[in-house]
Amino acid sequence: MTYDITLYPRRPGQDWAEAIDAAEADDETLAADEGALATGVDTFRRIEGRLRDVLDGPLDSWTAEETGGDVYGELTATETGIAVELFDRSAEVSFTDTNEDGDERAELHRQVLRTVEVVAKETGYVAYDPQTGDAFDGVIRDASTLPAEGIPADGTGMPEDGTAQPDGSESGTDTAAERPDPRRNPASLRRRGWIYLLLGAVLVALAGRQFGDGGGGIFTIVLMVIGVLDVLGGLFLLSVAKRMADSSPVEGQTPDP
Known part of the structure; x- marks a missing residue:
């Protein structure tokens, strides 16, 4: 996690x-x-x-x-x-x-x-x-x-x-x-999404380097899986943040029921 x-x-x-x-x-x-x-x-x-x-x-x-x-x-x-x-x-x-x-x-x-x-x-x-x-x-x-x-x-x-x-x-x-x-705030969700993407990209890059050097053991596979999951999680949070921002009512307007 x-x-x-x-x-x-x-x-x-x-x-x-x-x-x-x-x-x-x-x-x-x-x-x-x-x-x-x-x-x-x-x-x-x-x-x-x-x-x-x-x-x-x-x-x-x-x-x-x-x-x-x-x-x-x-x-x-x-x-x-x-x-x-x-x-x-x-x-x-x-x-x-x-x-x-x-x-x-x-x-x-x-x-x-x-x-x-x-x-x-x-x-x-x-x-x-x-x-x-x-x-x-x-x-x-x-x-x-x-x-x-x-x-x-x-x-x-x-x-x-x-x-x-x-x-x-x-x-x-x-x-x-x-x-x-704060994770329900669109701005915070965007921040978390970018952090997940950054972490995931680093982990995938490290795992990819290990595979390239012929060190593709179980630890490298686990590292790759975690990295991919973080990337997917980041993309999901960014998508949720965008939907929440788009659905937020404009100041002075009454949201639709």
């Missing part, structure tokens, strides 16, 4: 619904702000520089060169598939997880937590776990153990093993009904 951790600017005492709505709202003024673009790219470059000491293997990265979009930069660690995207008012860390325990998975999770810490410190954003619908507490959960509803945060933020502290979150006061799922 692809596991996502999003980060948003959040004021002390602000509930997640308000914080996420503010981050996901369209802002054409910000998108056209050259100063904001320069600041965002600088922040992303600092994140990238610090992650080179955290993530295994080379990093594939990209930064925005002109205004008009909401993405300032994105990178992927080619060996682990950990991906980071920095937007104008949010950030996202994602990776492909498995349910097979072992040293490799433990190391992957350690690098993910360190990545979230770096992004949180450089941006000042608070980490949120869409899988649980609450503040990210530093625990990466298996698909089989994820709750049907968001679980309450313990108020301590992330643990003391090098992960970020969401200061002043007070998220324990949120109710499940008040917590929006």
